[in-house]
Amino acid sequence: MEAAPVAxxxxxxxxxxxxxxxxxxxxxxxxxVFLVIPLLILLYTSLESxxxxxxxxxxxxxxxxxxxxxxxxxxxxxxxxxxxxxxTITCLVLAYPMMYWIAFYGGRWKTSLLLLILLPFFVSFxxxxxxxxxILADQGIILGPLKHLGLLPQDFHVLATPFxxxxxxxxxxxxFTALPLYVSLERIDPTMVEAAKDLYASRWQSFRxxxxxxxxxxxxxxxxxxxVPATGDYVNASVLGGTDTTMVGNIIQDRFLIQNAYxxxxxxxxxxxxxxxxxxxxxxxxxxxxxxxRSAAG
Numbered sequence: 001m002e003a004a005p006v007a008x009x010x011x012x013x014x015x016x017x018x019x020x021x022x023x024x025x026x027x028x029x030x031x032x033v034f035l036v037i038p039l040l041i042l043l044y045t046s047l048e049s050x051x052x053x054x055x056x057x058x059x060x061x062x063x064x065x066x067x068x069x070x071x072x073x074x075x076x077x078x079x080x081x082x083x084x085x086x087x088t089i090t091c092l093v094l095a096y097p098m099m100y101w102i103a104f105y106g107g108r109w110k111t112s113l114l115l116l117i118l119l120p121f122f123v124s125f126x127x128x129x130x131x132x133x134x135i136l137a138d139q140g141i142i143l144g145p146l147k148h149l150g151l152l153p154q155d156f157h158v159l160a161t162p163f164x165x166x167x168x169x170x171x172x173x174x175x176f177t178a179l180p181l182y183v184s185l186e187r188i189d190p191t192m193v194e195a196a197k198d199l200y201a202s203r204w205q206s207f208r209x210x211x212x213x214x215x216x217x218x219x220x221x222x223x224x225x226x227x228v229p230a231t232g233d234y235v236n237a238s239v240l241g242g243t244d245t246t247m248v249g250n251i252i253q254d255r256f257l258i259q260n261a262y263x264x265x266x267x268x269x270x271x272x273x274x275x276x277x278x279x280x281x282x283x284x285x286x287x288x289x290x291x292x293x294r295s296a297a298g
């Protein structure tokens with residue numbers, strides 16, 4: 001008589017033990033199929049030698065591909081990291097005050113104001129970039145009238161310059177910075193700021209010692225969501241830039257789609273991912289991984 005209840009309890013405990021694995025299985029399967037396996041294929045391809053015109057590709061543990069990728073394209077890596085750093089810092093400087101004001105003073109208009117900032121998400125990335133090309137054109141809606149009025153020389157141009165590429169990237173990636181900042185700032189309890197003022201802290205002191213430390217997880221998330229895709233971006237450099245603004249993403253695209261040098265392109269992509277991983281790890285150490293983990297858990 002007692003065997004059935006005991007078996008039932010064991011089955012229930014086994015079911016509760018397997019429940020977490022069942023819940024995580026779809027997400028883990030998705031990451032395995034669309035992240036881990038493609039990444040392994042990329043690393044495998046980066047160690048191949050040969051080419052389409054030389055009897056095909058062969059896996060030969062060609063670690064020299066990585067040395068060639070770094071030595072032959074170092075200036076593009078440096079330019080990509082420089083542009084991404086400028087874009088990330090600019091986005092943080094622009095987005096933080098806006099998100100701070102919306103989070104603390106937006107009131108019932110918070111959602112509407114946030115929607116206005118996120119509206120670019122509803123337009124294709126490529127279309128937004130092409131429109132920037134029209135805006136910054138030599139005879140566009142900005143430079144054209146200024147040249148017609150004699151305020152700018154006729155040979156003045158913005159396109160095909162680093163400024164145009166950085167400006168386009170900043171515009172395109174600004175929502176990526178704004179959203180995590182808003183989430184982090186909106187979570188801050190306003191009574192903590194009021195408590196700091198009750199302890200005779202000035203508005204600047206309460207902002208510096210209360211708001212900024214509590215918003216650091218959002219700053220870190222904004223850094224990741226902006227810096228990582230900006231480093232590998234190639235659309236802005238292709239549409240708004242020129243030969244002197246080529247980024248490593250453009251080189252990878254050229255190797256993959258035009259030259260069919262898949263092993264070289266894979267090595268470039270692997271080096272770029274490793275470089276970003278190192279930089280992000282250093283940034284997390286400086287900022288404090290405890291805050292990041294706490295933010296992710298929250």
